[in-house]
Amino acid sequence: MLELSAAQAIAAIGAGELDAAELFAFYRGRAVEHGGDVERGGLNCFTWTSPGVPEVPVGPLAGLPLAVKDLFCTEGVSSQSGSRILEGYEPPYTATAVSRLREAGATLLAKTNQDEFAMGSSTENSAFGPTLNPWDRARVPGGSSGGSAAAVAAGLAPWALGTDTGGSIRQPAALCGIVGLKPTYGSISRYGMIAFASSLDQAGPLTRDVTDAALLLRHMVGHDPCDATSLVSPHEIELPTAERLDGLRVGVPAGLDDASGASIEPGVRACFESALTLAEQLGASVEEVQLPHAPHALSAYYVLAPSEASSNLARFDGVRYGLRAENASDLLDMYTRTRHDGFGPEVRRRIMLGTYALSSGYYDAYYGRAQRVRTKVAQDFAAAFQGVDLIATPTSPGVAFGLGEKTADPWAMYLSDYFTVPMSLAGIPAISIPGGLSAQSDGVGPHGGGLPVGLQLAGPAFSENKLLDAAYALEQAIGFDATAAHV
Amino acid sequence: MARLARLALAEEEIEPMARELSAVLDHVARIGELDLDDVVPTSHVIDVTGALRPDEPRPCLPREVALAQAPAVSDDGFLVPSPQA
Numbered sequence A: 001m002l003e004l005s006a007a008q009a010i011a012a013i014g015a016g017e018l019d020a021a022e023l024f025a026f027y028r029g030r031a032v033e034h035g036g037d038v039e040r041g042g043l044n045c046f047t048w049t050s051p052g053v054p055e056v057p058v059g060p061l062a063g064l065p066l067a068v069k070d071l072f073c074t075e076g077v078s079s080q081s082g083s084r085i086l087e088g089y090e091p092p093y094t095a096t097a098v099s100r101l102r103e104a105g106a107t108l109l110a111k112t113n114q115d116e117f118a119m120g121s122s123t124e125n126s127a128f129g130p131t132l133n134p135w136d137r138a139r140v141p142g143g144s145s146g147g148s149a150a151a152v153a154a155g156l157a158p159w160a161l162g163t164d165t166g167g168s169i170r171q172p173a174a175l176c177g178i179v180g181l182k183p184t185y186g187s188i189s190r191y192g193m194i195a196f197a198s199s200l201d202q203a204g205p206l207t208r209d210v211t212d213a214a215l216l217l218r219h220m221v222g223h224d225p226c227d228a229t230s231l232v233s234p235h236e237i238e239l240p241t242a243e244r245l246d247g248l249r250v251g252v253p254a255g256l257d258d259a260s261g262a263s264i265e266p267g268v269r270a271c272f273e274s275a276l277t278l279a280e281q282l283g284a285s286v287e288e289v290q291l292p293h294a295p296h297a298l299s300a301y302y303v304l305a306p307s308e309a310s311s312n313l314a315r316f317d318g319v320r321y322g323l324r325a326e327n328a329s330d331l332l333d334m335y336t337r338t339r340h341d342g343f344g345p346e347v348r349r350r351i352m353l354g355t356y357a358l359s360s361g362y363y364d365a366y367y368g369r370a371q372r373v374r375t376k377v378a379q380d381f382a383a384a385f386q387g388v389d390l391i392a393t394p395t396s397p398g399v400a401f402g403l404g405e406k407t408a409d410p411w412a413m414y415l416s417d418y419f420t421v422p423m424s425l426a427g428i429p430a431i432s433i434p435g436g437l438s439a440q441s442d443g444v445g446p447h448g449g450g451l452p453v454g455l456q457l458a459g460p461a462f463s464e465n466k467l468l469d470a471a472y473a474l475e476q477a478i479g480f481d482a483t484a485a486h487v
Numbered sequence B: 001m002a003r004l005a006r007l008a009l010a011e012e013e014i015e016p017m018a019r020e021l022s023a024v025l026d027h028v029a030r031i032g033e034l035d036l037d038d039v040v041p042t043s044h045v046i047d048v049t050g051a052l053r054p055d056e057p058r059p060c061l062p063r064e065v066a067l068a069q070a071p072a073v074s075d076d077g078f079l080v081p082s083p084q085a
Helices: A006-014 A020-034 A096-103 A146-153 A171-174 A210-218 A266-279 A294-315 A331-342 A347-358 A364-384 A410-417 A421-426 A464-478 B009-035 B061-067
Strands: A048-050 A065-069 A109-114 A159-164 A179-182 A202-207 A249-253 A286-287 A390-394 A430-438 A452-456
Touching: A006 A020, A006 A202, A006 A210, A020 A048, A020 A065, A048 A146, A065 A146, A096 A109, A096 A159, A096 A347, A096 A421, A109 A146, A146 A159, A146 A202, A159 A179, A159 A210, A171 A179, A171 A452, A179 A210, A179 A286, A179 A464, A202 A210, A202 A294, A210 A266, A210 A430, A210 B061, A249 A266, A266 A286, A266 A430, A266 A452, A294 A347, A294 A364, A294 A410, A294 A421, A294 B009, A347 A364, A347 B009, A364 A421, A390 A464, A410 B009, A430 A464, A452 A464
Parallel strands: A065 A109, A065 A159, A249 A286, A249 A390
Antiparallel strands: A048 A109, A159 A202, A179 A202, A179 A430, A390 A452, A430 A452
16 A cells, blocks of 8 residues: 555545555554654654544545645644644634545545744754654754655655745655645635745645646645635646656756855755756756846845744734733733743744834835845746746755754754745745755665755746646656655 | 734843844845845735625624633633733
C-alpha cells in the first residue's frame, strides 16, 4: 500500500484491488506509530490523528486519507495554528478547502504541525515542539508547513494540505524531497484558514508526485461566497501528461544570488544546473531574464506580512476562544498578559514589527514603500513573461539545516525563503519538485546519498496546467525516488 | 510599541526584542534606496470589484455555539474583567 501514490491508490480502489477503509487504517497505524512525540521515536509531525476509521465516502477521491495543516479550521477537531493562544480550540465550522476535498471523497487522517501562525521556515516555532526531517532527524523539515511535508516524505500520509505565504509550502517540500504547489493567489478559498497575512496566504497541496498535486488542486479551486477574494478558475486543472518540453521557454533570473546575501550552496547549484540541462534535453530553451526588484522582495515581504499579521492577530485577546491569562487586574492587563503568554517569540517579534511599520510617522517609509516594491516585483514578472513561459530557480538556497541552527538569527532564517517570496508578492503560481540530492551533503540521508534539493518553477497567474505539465515532464526525466525517506 | 500591540513584555525581554527588531529593520531599510516616487502601491494583487452579496437576513452562528469556546461566559455574553478595576 505504501508504494502507491495517491492517484494510484484511487485507481486501485476503483478497480476493487484495494479497500479504502483498510488503506485508512494502514496510514492511521503508521501515523500513530511514527508521527507522534519525539521522545517515543516519532517525527512530531502531527498535532492530532483520527481516533478511528471513518465511514468511506463516495467521490472521485475514493476515501483517500488526507493530512491537513493545523491552521485549517476543522469542525470539532483541534485547530490551533501551532499556537498556545488557541489551546483547546475546536472550531464550529470547517475551512472551505477541506470541506471541498471531503465532498470529493477525502477523509481526515490527521492535522499537521507547523510554525506558529505559519510564521517560520523550520517548524521550530510551534507550541507542539519542532518536527523532525525524516531524511535526517537532526535537521528541520522546513516550514511553515513542515509537519505536512515530513508526513508525506516519511510515508505517514498519502498527501497533505499546507499554506504558503512566502514559501511555506514550497520550501518544506524542497527540504523534504516532495512536491509542493502554491497556486495563483485567490484560486482556493481562504475561508477557515487561520489568517497570517491575508493578501499573501494561499492553500495548496504537498504530495509525493506532480500528478497527485494536480489531483488535489483540482478539487479545491474555485470561487467561494465566504471569501470575496476567491476567484473563478478560468479552466479546469488537468492531470499532467507531457513527456517533452518542446518549444517551452524557461527563464533563469540574472544574478540569482547576488548582493542581498542569499548565497546558493554549491550542491544546490549543481542540482539546479543539471535540471536546466535536462530541460534543454527535453526540448526547452533556457535563457536569462531580468527581475531587477526580486532581490528587494524579501525586505518588502518582512514589512507587508508582519503588518498584516499585527492586524489579523489582534483578534487573539482572550475573550472569545483559547487561552486567557488568570487573575487579570483589569481588561487591558488581561489582553496584554494573555497575548504575552499565548504567543511565542517569533510571533511576538512579527507583531511588534508590523505595529511599528504601520505606526503613524513610519507608515510611509515602511508599509507604503513596501507596497510600491510589491508593484515593481509584479511588473518585473509580467515583463519577463513576455519573453518566457516559465521561470526557474532553486526553491531554497540550501538543503535542510540543523535543528536550532538558525533560531538565533531571524534574518538568516528568513533568507531560506529568498527565492520563494517574490512569487508570493506577485500572486503567481509556483511549484517545487525534487531536483535530486545535494552531493555536498553526501553521507547524510537514509541511504547516505545526500539531502534533497528543490527546483522551483513559476508561471503567470492561472498557468497551473502549464506549470504542472512542465514539472511532470521534468519529474519523469529526473527520476527522483519519492519513497527514499519512508520510515 | 508593545503597548500599542497589546503585548506585555517583561523587563528582561525588552532589550533582546529591541535588538532583534533593529537587526531586521536594518535589512528591511534597503527598500529606502529604491526610487519609487511614481509607483502605485499594491495592497492586493488581484482586482476584486463589486464583491457584494445581496443584503438579506440569514441565519448566523447560534449564540450557544459562539459562546462554547469562550474562557468565561456570563448568561448570554462573553465575560471579561472590568476595563477599570
